[in-house]
Amino acid sequence: DTGVSQNPRHKITKRGQNVTFRCDPISEHNRLYWYRQTLGQGPEFLTYFQNEAQLEKSRLLSDRFSAERPKGSFSTLEIQRTEQGDSAMYLCASSLEGGAFFGQGTRLTVV
Amino acid sequence: QKEVEQDPGPLSVPEGAIVSLNCTYSNSAFQYFMWYRQYSRKGPELLMYTYSSGNKEDGRFTAQVDKSSKYISLFIRDSQPSDSATYLCATFHAGGTSYGKLTFGQGTILTVHP
Numbered sequence: 676d677t678g679v680s681q682n683p684r685h686k687i688t689k690r691g692q693n694v695t696f697r698c699d700p701i702s703e704h705n706r707l708y709w710y711r712q713t714l715g716q717g718p719e720f721l722t723y724f725q726n727e728a729q730l731e732k733s734r735l736l737s738d739r740f741s742a743e744r745p746k747g748s749f750s751t752l753e754i755q756r757t758e759q760g761d762s763a764m765y766l767c768a769s770s771l772e773g774g775a776f777f778g779q780g781t782r783l784t785v786v
Numbered sequence: 787q788k789e790v791e792q793d794p795g796p797l798s799v800p801e802g803a804i805v806s807l808n809c810t811y812s813n814s815a816f817q818y819f820m821w822y823r824q825y826s827r828k829g830p831e832l833l834m835y836t837y838s839s840g841n842k843e844d845g846r847f848t849a850q851v852d853k854s855s856k857y858i859s860l861f862i863r864d865s866q867p868s869d870s871a872t873y874l875c876a877t878f879h880a881g882g883t884s885y886g887k888l889t890f891g892q893g894t895i896l897t898v899h900p
Contacts, residue, residue, distance in 0.1 A: 777829035
C-alpha cells in the first residue's frame, strides 16, 4: 500500500495525558499537512511542512500541540496535557504538486 | 468570514438526479481548487483537481471554476446511492507566506436515495 498511513487509527486517553500520532506520507511527497476534524465540520488546518521545514502553524493551536518532520519523511503530532476538547479526528495528508492525499485519520477520544 | 464558504446542506436527491455543489472563496491567492469526497469515519478522497477557470470533466463528475466571481462548483450526473457522502471543496494558496497551504470548506452532506 503506497498511500498515506496514520497510526494509531484510534486512541483513547485520559485527560491530562500526552499523546503522539504518526503519519507516513506517500514516498517522495514533499508537503505534509495535519488537520483536525470534528463532526459536521470540514478539516481545520493545524500545520504543514515543506520537506522538513514547518511553514505555518495555526494560530488557533495552543502550545500544547507540536509537530515534527525529521529528515522530511514521516511526521509526528504530539498533544500534551490533553483536554476533552481535543477529541476529534486528526488527519494527515501529503502532496507533491496539486491535490493532497489523505490518510484514514487517527480518532482521538479524551475521557 | 471564512476564506472558503460552503453550504453544509444536507442535500437529498433521488437516484439519477444531477447534483450541484458549490463553494465561494475570498482570497485571490487561491489558484488551485479541489473537490474531495468523504465517507463517514474515513479520510477525504481526492476527486477532482483543477487550476484554470472553466470546466474539467472526469466520468460523471464535472468541476467548474469561475475565478472572476470566486465561485467553484462540482456537478454529479446520474447520481447513485454510492455517491452519498460529504463533499468538501478545498483551495491551494499559490502566493505569499502561505504558499502550499490547503483551506477547506465546511463540507456538504449529500444523500442519494434509490
